[in-house]
Amino acid sequence: MGAKTSKKNRQVPGFEDPAILASETPFTVSEVEALHELYRKLSSSIVDDGLIQKEELAFALFRSTNRQNLFADRIFDLFDVKRNGHIDFGEFVRTLSIFHPRTPEAEKVQCAFKLYDLRRTGHIEREELKEMVSALLHESDLSLSNDIIETIVDKTFREADINGDGKIDQQEWKEYAAKNPALLRNMTLPYLMDITLAFPSFVMHTEAEDSKLAG
Known part of the structure; x- marks a missing residue:
């Protein structure tokens, strides 16, 4: 230039x-x-x-x-x-x-965490995950019932919320992402x-x- x-x-x-x-x-x-x-x-x-x-x-x-x-x-x-x-x-x-x-994948994991941490509290709450899942489905022109979305959220929390406190912290998210590489598919x-x-x-x-x- x-x-x-x-x-x-x-x-x-x-x-x-x-x-x-x-x-x-x-x-x-x-x-x-x-x-x-x-x-x-x-x-x-x-x-x-x-x-x-x-x-x-x-x-x-x-x-x-x-x-x-x-x-x-x-x-x-x-x-x-x-x-x-x-x-x-x-x-x-x-x-x-x-x-x-x-x-590096670690930066992508952290970035994805920020996307889901809607209220910037340092952890992902159940309602935040549900809101983002619904938004992503909407952008993909997919329409699922509330019951199915609840099932997706339930499954995610069962796998990711290791200490069972009702929220997903950054370390739990990191471990969950390692077991579910598809989670980062759109981060590249x-x-x-x-x-x-x-x-x-x-x-x-x-x-x-x-x-x-x-x-």
């Missing part, structure tokens, strides 16, 4: 040196630069302010700006590390790196191994735009 582009990038809220971000994540400098193009696209999709708002991330991921989408809210909270209501470039790259195939995005300006599929773009970017 040229000096002119770099100067422009430094004016973007939350912009950080690609070399620094590359040193802290599995991404290379060129991949971080490609991620910045993706970031710029997302951050200007609804409000062109250089920051990714909740509606912009929800629309990119789910083609919806519905604020009542619990799963979308949890993904946004995961990226919004500073808890200021938006995602800057540094947050975007560091959080996305968790889903990189080369990221294979295409992060090969980032181009036209990636990834969940980002809003047309075939014409892809051809222009790849050209």
Whole structure:
């Protein structure tokens, strides 16, 4: 990237040196630069302010700006590390790196735990698990009865709540994840191994735009 582009990038809220971000994540400098193009696209999709708002991330991921989408809210909270209501470039790259195939499994386990710990209490309660299971089923267009969802929650707690205190702590979650690797299936995005300006599929773009970017 040229000096002119770099100067422009430094004016973007939350912009950080690609070399620094590359040193802290599995991404290379060129991949971080490609991620910045993706970031710029997302951050200007609804409000062109250089920051990714909740509606912009929800629309990119789910083609919806519905604020009542619990799963979308949890993904946004995961990226919004500073808890200021938006995602800057540094947050975007560091959080996305968790889903990189080369990221240690321990980090993915911890990240998944945060998704289910809705109230940030340091443990997962039964109602939180039920809410997330329901939200995940909804995003998958699956409709199960409340009885079946309760059965799923019961089974999970029987296996994960080792000390029987009615909640799952981080160590219990770690042991449960080790016995149930499918739990982390969605915590790895294979295409992060090969980032181009036209990636990834969940980002809003047309075939014409892809051809222009790849050209």
